[in-house]
Amino acid sequence: MKLKALLMSAVAVTALAVPALAQEVTLRMQTHYATEHPTGKLLAAFIDDVQTMSDGEISIEMFYSSSVVATVETFDAAINGILDCDATGGAYQTGKNPAFQFVGDIMGGYDTPWQQYSWLYYGGGYDAAQELYNAQGMQLIGWSIYGQESLSSSKPIAGFEDVKGWKFRSPPGMETEIFQELGASPIVMDFTEIFTALETGIIDGADASGLANNVGLGLYDIVKHATYPGFHSMPSDHLACNKDVWDGLSESQRRIIDTAWQKLSFQVALSNEKANAEAAAKLKAEGVTLYDWSEEDRREFRRAAQVAWEDWGSRSPEAGALLKSHKEYLGQLGLISN
Template sequence: MFPTRLAAGLLSATLACNALAADFTFKFQSSDPSGVKNFEIQQAWVDRVEAMTGGRVEIDLLPVGSVVSHTETLGAMKMGVLDGHISVTGYFSGKDPAFGLIGNTVGAWSSPDQLIDYINHGGGYELMNELYKPYGVKFVGGGGTGVESFVSKKPLDGVEDLKGLKMRAPEGLVQSVFAAAGASPVNLPGSEVYTALSKGVIDAADYTVFSTNHEAGLNEIAPHPVNPGFHSLPLIEIAMDLKEWNKLPEDIQAIMTVSARDFAQDISTQLAMADREAVNEARANPDITIHDWSAEERRKFRTIARDQWQVYAEQSPNAEKVYQSVTEYLESQGLL
């Protein structure tokens, strides 16, 4: 009798374990390191997806560089090394200038909400999926982290101060715009910004929002931040292998899509709240001077940026599609 009961117990335990096992298990890589707020918010999205699907989907989110570099995740999905990523679209401008243009249309957006509206209701979602289809990647959704701050070891009060400035800028349109403004941009992953600033390799950086910069100690070694930022509002996206996406039932696809929209609002809202707290803290520090560019200087920079949109649009047919899509949307909303 005892062996029979034991066997029955083991069988029940096995069935229970199987019932709890996820139907779909994915490995995603972030473009952010663990420990920063961006990554925490991304992990919260992962946890929500698991809860909303009743445990049918389980996503293992890895920090930047865990499997491949931040610029290689598209290829890693195609090779089956990764199932997805949460990343900045502009990092893939080396594959097509279109990703640089839509990934950070420098000077186009005054707030994350404008970019989110374009993605969800202005044609951006459909265009992103058209651009990614040849790579076997599904654009699930995305939005803007926020209008970025700018960290600098030197006082910056306008476009003239950018001339000759050694600075970090991500791949794509951002580098082109800063170069056109007279700066000397270099390509460095975000994880190397602190070291490069502290060692004098660069004097400034287009990195991310004020609160993340401040928490990382960047404002202490580069005590002349420009805030609000005058430059970048990058598109942060959730994307995954198209074949894996197509295996998902319709209800899970719907959950993933809606949750990606929620993520876009979540990350921009939480970072804006954190930014306000960090700015107050920085203002209380006599060693940090926050520079707020005048409306005239911001217009000068955006004029330079918009000239570069057209230059970028000429670099590939897809970039031309992005240019037409974004400018038509901006014009329709009275934003251009």
């Protein structure tokens, strides 16, 4: 009997000493970026970080170039279980709730990615945004922000006086309202139509992307003026996962994904800052004129932006709550007067 008791005790101790086998999980994610795009390459590094830090416990199947569903449908695909996570951006979901504008592209708010990240992590933004995502059955994991976009133009664009009557390609939504407030003539058109529209003079300029990306698009083979550093638009991409899937992960798995995403966020902003600075030097040498708007003109743009903010903030309670959070934090940073 003593021997049996000793054996049973030894088995119990051994069972306690051996940890339970970790549950392996595969997460299906979709991004609108291509594998060869700089952000696509950083997403591949993110996947490697997650799989390495989890010792293979977490696998990620990434679908690049919106290969499963259209970019704007990625969020719904994650909600409905076709995918597990959405690595596109909140701005695509303003049709669900106008509040997504304030997590997708605040327009004229923050000057740098670091300020905008700081609202998320230190300005109460994460909790405020999480309520919006959770109401849709999703969990916001984090952002990636590549920095300010640059306006490209066939004529000088040195300040807000130059945008009066300026015909340019604009994405739909809040941006058109802001530039109309400043007297510009925004024309909503597909991204793929920009090059031909500039060549034929249908538009004077375009809001396409950041300076380095605009170089890659060949815009400065046609037009010779641009704003840099930008001031008007700094879109946030996000990682958002189905909440049931996220809640089903272990705490260590969630922390690994969060940590790897924060590394990605840092690398996206840092690498684009370098690429844009290199592009600026190259363009100046080639005779392209770059305009850094004055503090006064930036304030005038921000004034026009706030008119549009208030309108969008009135469109849903969640939009109003997010706008209030941004305004309070922008006030703390001295960027607006509350």
